[in-house]
Amino acid sequence: MSYSIAEAARRSGLSIDTLRYYERIKLLDPPARDTAGRRAYSDDDLGWLGFLTKLRTTGMPIKSMREYASLRRHGVASAGRRKALLVEQRRSVAERIAELQGCLDILDYKIENYAQVERNVLGVEPGREEISA
């Protein structure tokens, strides 16, 4: 199957402008064109865009995604380097998750504090609401 840029945008969750932008910066190989010169994205293109958006979600900078994309074009010989990039990204994602877990704990602690303040404010005689902080 092949898809218009509007359809590819819908399916990938990227904007039309972003699709053209990714092509310009060589994140995406130029897709086929129809007889009128309009882009016709293949299922492969969509698959690659799907993977790219995952990498983006992990916080990989475009620079690194470009490196990965460029390696992909160099075939099997580059597989080792590509794997290394993914392994490194995996590490950084795991680290990020741990970091966010820590933040979650702090947020829970703060939220619990506020909940306690609320209970106090509601529980004491009106006019003496000012407790600690």
Added chain:
Amino acid sequence: MSYSIAEAARRSGLSIDTLRYYERIKLLDPPARDTAGRRAYSDDDLGWLGFLTKLRTTGMPIKSMREYASLRRHGVASAGRRKALLVEQRRSVAERIAELQGCLDILDYKIENYAQVERNVLGVEPGREEISA
């Protein structure tokens, strides 16, 4: 205790420029000054900076951090709104963690693929390395 801007930067993990920047945009109340007019950060300032960096780590935009900072200045009456902001941020962090977990799974899958390719390349008779992809 009070700390020079260099010391505050070291302890908060922010740069000196960022400390001044945060003050300018009202994320941080102007710290005390010493006799020579230089900033003298208090432990409270450091504590607030610590919390700010946690919020930043969760991906909270500066705009929202400013709102939180501004509410803090309005005392107890704003506690409800502050709690709501934190609850919302908690939700978004949990969501982000789940999303990253999903990406981790995809990375693992891809990495395992590459590992398999490596095993194949090493395992077959030399001269016939080209397998699938």
Added chain:
DNA sequence: ATTTGACCTGGAGTGCACTCCAGGTCGTAG
């Protein structure tokens, strides 16, 4: 007395990842 180093200010510059725009070309629908 002067040099050094940390700090000050207001403002300009940077890098990233888009996002928008003007002006133009197609192919179909009325």
Added chain:
DNA sequence: CTACGACCTGGAGTGCACTCCAGGTCAAAT
């Protein structure tokens, strides 16, 4: 036949979060 909507191009503009700079002050060290 013309009007419309979807698409095209090269290039400029945007928002965010810093980061850097020039020119100046001040206190302690030489």
